Amino acid sequence: MSCSEYLLEEEAEEESTVSEMRPEGRASDGRLKIGSSDSLIPGLYDDVALTCLAWACRSDYASLSCLNMRFYSLMKSGYLFEWRKQLGIVEHWVYMVCDPRGWEAFDPTRNKWMRLPKIPCDECFNCADKESLAVGNELLVFGRELFEFAIWKYSSICCNWVKCEGMNRPRCLFGSGSLDSIAIVAGGSDKNGNVLKSAELYDSKTGTWKMLPNMHSPRRLCSGFFMDGKFYVIGGMTSPTESLTCGEEYDLNTRKWRKIEDMYPNVSRAAQAPPLVAVVNNQLYAVEHLTNMVRKYDKEKNSWEVLGRLPVRADYSNGWGLAFKACGEELLVVGGQRGPEGEAIVLNSWCPKSGVKNGTLDWKVLGVKEQVGVFVYNCAVSLCFQEHWVGSPL
Template identity: 35%
Template sequence: MSTLSQSKPMKKLLIIGTMPMILDMNVDPSSDSEGEEIGDTKEIAQSLACLTFQNAHHVAPQLLYELQVEIFARVPCCEYWKLQFLNHQFSQLLKSSEIFRTRRELGLVKPYVFMLSSGDRRWTMFDEDFKVSQRLPKLSSDINFFSGDKEITCVGTQLIVIGKDVEGITVWRYELAMHTWVKGPAMITPRIMFGSASHGTNAFFAGGFKISKSGAEVVSIVEKYNAETKAWASIHAMHRRRKSCSACFLHGKFHVLGGQNENDENLTCGESYDEETDSWELIPNMLANVSLSLFQAPPRIAVVNDNLYLLETSSNDLLVYNVNTNTWKKLGTVPVRADLTKGWGVAFKSVKDNLMVIGASSTRPHSQKMAIYKCCPSPDMEDIHWEELCCRGVHLNHFVLNCCVMLA
């Protein structure tokens, strides 16, 4: 689909019934605030819904479709799901993902943080500054699913949640466009305690714990999920079996770090997968100088500007990885107490050019309220400045069960 040029002033005169309507296509698509994007969704949608091919005499069908997509691409993502209730045309537009593809083309993509904290059964979606939030619908699963371990990944405009219920290991996905939960599709080899990371509309899931009638098994299996086709595909297995590992994309390759093998031994090696050659490279001693213990959380890692950072959960230190020397450098400490829980309950994520850490504040040790900090890191920085963000209107427990970031 061709997009409208941003270099020349452009306005289109549409005829809605007998009333002319001027749509200004010169709105700055790089606006920092979604509140400054084209305003009330319902009003825009109702106007467009009245615009049929019969009474829009001066607009070609293809141009009309492109105008609709370009307009809605500037509407806040949290409003999209309302379009499905207007008519079949807008419902199909949402399902096509065309709006989100246009957002990417126009540079309108923004990060959204999805979080589930202790004592809660509904995920909350935040904007990058935690000034705006939205509660997700209830997920219709049993108590076993919520009381057990769950792994989550954001890919495309979907939040993938994988856990164990009475029927076994189950996949749920939240679709941002439709604001709803859908069950499946199931993994080719269902498992939990894997490492996962996404890149565009693809997500990779490596290793984990497979449960079958013959028993439980730590695996080296890797699968790729495509958010557009909603299909799973197997790729070459890793060199090592591993569970409770972490994963990321670094220098264009899928990396898997740490975890434990089939003998519950901590792994200090990492592995990188090159999709072009469909091959894995073992990285010995990648975590050799990082403190490891049996019952600690998977490595807390995040990538900012193609640099890999790690939260050392035994000391609350922030480390940065040197890919050339295969070593880690200490940059300072983080303002949360990851050491109290061996890294469990702490979120450590990248949000655009920032690192974000969420958990129990080190300055307010007795508070049960979630604390959120961010910094703009650099491998050469000597002094880290952490900025605390205020979470408006939502009060969540400081123990974070799940957290991931979606770009939509």
């Protein structure tokens, strides 16, 4: 469907609403005219206007939606996001929560902070530990309500929170990763503390969960990610005292798991954070929190190379309170620091393409959030456009 066809269809569906806004006695022939008051941008054909709007930053959508009812409807429908994808427009948002006031979004392009609405959950969910995952145009937040696990999702299209359909095997402390509109969670613990080896796939287009084949080993406190179109799980523990150094690779086409010995040789402990990992341009990087060093994984040799030091310390709290994410072609480290002006959360980025110079990484400050403490409870990075995954997830 072309842009004009879509907009005309939207106009037909909202005829009753739009007619209330038209001057009395005005007739419509179903076609948009230059200068029409119900065009997206007066003076421009809608195809041209839509392309102009697609290049606007997402953080400006709330303001732009005040232009007229048609753009408001267009934004809420999600069509503009699909049009941005077709145009290849890439934009990242960083979602994080650092204090009791709730979630915030950061637009690195505009250096703009935006506070999200509060989650309409019960007090138990507010106080409990949570995990987060960005998939498609959604932010999923996993936690525990009074009697069971719960998932709330924030839509960047509708700008609101709704309760998400629960997993087939509700869990916490799992590994997870997303690719375009799908996400996979694997392992974790159920509400009785049993360590799981099951995995599930979430489709953000339908809002549903589907079971996947089991992993070879149960594990909790693990990390997950997509690389080269496949999903991986590394690290974690299979019991309170037994750490796992093997990784597992899931092929979405063959629906099979492959065990990779010694993929993550660092020993995990119950008190430390899951592996801090990120994938940039299909290359895997990790933080060794005991030494505050960034390492790179060699897929051919199944080994790790030390690159350089983090811009903040990760050893203070055994890796907790620090976020290590991929943000486009850069690695993003989100952590707290104390200075003369008080506490702040600082977002630092480094582009692996810039290389390592004399054993150091050229970290640049991407943004600063003042007076929010020094602990990052949750963090996720979303894309407006992402490479399509080809295959059948089910």
